[in-house]
Amino acid sequence: MSSPDAKRLKTDEDDDAAPYELIYWPRLPGRGEWIRLLFEQAGVPYIDHARTPDTAYKTVLKYIDPENVGDATNLPILAPPILKHGDLVIHQLPNILLYLAPRLGLAPKEGNGVFLLNQLVLTLLDGFVNEMHETHHPIATSLYYEHQKPEAKRRSKHYLEERIPKFLGYAQRVLDSKASGGRTWLYGNKLTYADLVLFQCLDGTNFAFPDSVKKIQESGNYRSVFELYKRVKEQPNISSYLASERRLPYGEGIFRHYSELEEDVQIKLPEPRSATL
Amino acid sequence: MSSPDAKRLKTDEDDDAAPYELIYWPRLPGRGEWIRLLFEQAGVPYIDHARTPDTAYKTVLKYIDPENVGDATNLPILAPPILKHGDLVIHQLPNILLYLAPRLGLAPKEGNGVFLLNQLVLTLLDGFVNEMHETHHPIATSLYYEHQKPEAKRRSKHYLEERIPKFLGYAQRVLDSKASGGRTWLYGNKLTYADLVLFQCLDGTNFAFPDSVKKIQESGNYRSVFELYKRVKEQPNISSYLASERRLPYGEGIFRHYSELEEDVQIKLPEPRSATL
Numbered sequence A, B: 001m002s003s004p005d006a007k008r009l010k011t012d013e014d015d016d017a018a019p020y021e022l023i024y025w026p027r028l029p030g031r032g033e034w035i036r037l038l039f040e041q042a043g044v045p046y047i048d049h050a051r052t053p054d055t056a057y058k059t060v061l062k063y064i065d066p067e068n069v070g071d072a073t074n075l076p077i078l079a080p081p082i083l084k085h086g087d088l089v090i091h092q093l094p095n096i097l098l099y100l101a102p103r104l105g106l107a108p109k110e111g112n113g114v115f116l117l118n119q120l121v122l123t124l125l126d127g128f129v130n131e132m133h134e135t136h137h138p139i140a141t142s143l144y145y146e147h148q149k150p151e152a153k154r155r156s157k158h159y160l161e162e163r164i165p166k167f168l169g170y171a172q173r174v175l176d177s178k179a180s181g182g183r184t185w186l187y188g189n190k191l192t193y194a195d196l197v198l199f200q201c202l203d204g205t206n207f208a209f210p211d212s213v214k215k216i217q218e219s220g221n222y223r224s225v226f227e228l229y230k231r232v233k234e235q236p237n238i239s240s241y242l243a244s245e246r247r248l249p250y251g252e253g254i255f256r257h258y259s260e261l262e263e264d265v266q267i268k269l270p271e272p273r274s275a276t277l
Helices: A004-008 A032-042 A053-064 A093-103 A113-136 A145-176 A193-208 A210-218 A223-233 A236-243 B004-008 B032-042 B053-064 B093-103 B113-136 B145-176 B193-208 B210-218 B223-233 B236-243
Strands: A020-023 A046-048 A082-085 A088-091 B020-023 B046-048 B082-085 B088-091
Touching: A020 A032, A020 A053, A032 A046, A032 A093, A032 A193, A032 A236, A082 A093, A088 A093, A088 B113, A093 A113, A093 A193, A093 B113, A113 A145, A113 A193, A113 B088, A113 B093, A113 B113, A145 A210, A145 A223, A145 B145, A193 A210, A193 A223, A223 A236, B020 B032, B020 B053, B032 B046, B032 B093, B032 B193, B032 B236, B082 B093, B088 B093, B093 B113, B093 B193, B113 B145, B113 B193, B145 B210, B145 B223, B193 B210, B193 B223, B223 B236
Parallel strands: A020 A046, B020 B046
Antiparallel strands: A020 A082, A082 A088, B020 B082, B082 B088
């Protein structure tokens, strides 16, 4: 027998049998895409609200409404992506990934590995998502790109010449570390959610700045990073997903292609780091 | 008897007896400050490398050196703050807070509360740290403020008129939620690390933009947020800390005071949200 009280007293373990629901803006991959990749790689079914665009909009708007103060056990939501799992409703991309990864077999369930992977994912998302967004919106999210274009050009030049090499260099350094276990995967010689995160970061960056990524790849400085990208892409479940209609095309999201933003860029890469593995 | 093998096989629990070490740039509070506040509130001793500035610089530089690929169990470090606890070395501010808070009695040790608090902390750090940094460096971290001043003025205006109200409104919404348990603390009617995070966010914002924060506070729109700020400030351990020499003055860090950045700002606050608790 089910009663409201019984429902409220559910433990976390009870949620594990509940379906996973991804609630995000429809019609673009956006920040929802990292979450989709975890489900797809794990082969775990999930309800993706973006498949029904009209209701998806309304559902997102309902959650982020300033009048919506959550419920007895959940806090209010500022912005999507949102994950609903049983009675739990959470937001913030790295937080949702942290919740899902051990449940989907893509991270250790306990121990220090949880924190090592989380720091890696936070760093990748800082470099390739948060800073990427600033390349086309350096002044304000509330303004159109066209109203901040000179600033976007200035910012993109610095981003491509300084920041992308910094973050790719970091990923290569992680792959070169003993803790990666041999340059195949980022941590522990095993595919984890951090590898999926890096894949999507690089895939989106390549969509936004194809000429720069080509030059960067051809330099050979970040060889293991690009090899990992290819390795993730060829995972059977990922490969099927990418070929399916479930994979939405890029558009007006975080990753945008404005060719003028990489026009005057001079990629000057540092000498490759000495191999230290 | 201690052998290298025994050391490598240490479990996480063994680390709990080890001292906590905060490794961060000396001479400014910066991103290290949120970590200090957790230790100070908990009354737990910690080694703060910033107290010995010369060696602190060298230690930070050693960790972030591109040639440093970590060790057998730890991944490389991109940037400070860094936490060393026993054999574990981690970075990324929200990750360090996530690790420390349950150990210091400032967050639940398990269950969904971990994720509710983490999402809250990530959101506050997005709004008041990451976006704050962009107000004085909207083009590039590598350029001086003086070389991106017109852009900084434009960005700051949008930040103060649109983003600060958004994030303060979110904090007020959290306090209005049932899950906060009565507008005293952000979650579960108990002081957690999220409250300390909000305190430091608001304290730094007030240093950077005092005129704007004064107007925002006087509006009465975010009453519970400012009350929480005061409540944290008056906690005995926090109050002693703030009065001590251990609390470093703000300077050229995330929170910077350039009066020209709030000159042309028109704070237009929305109507207060209807109380829904």
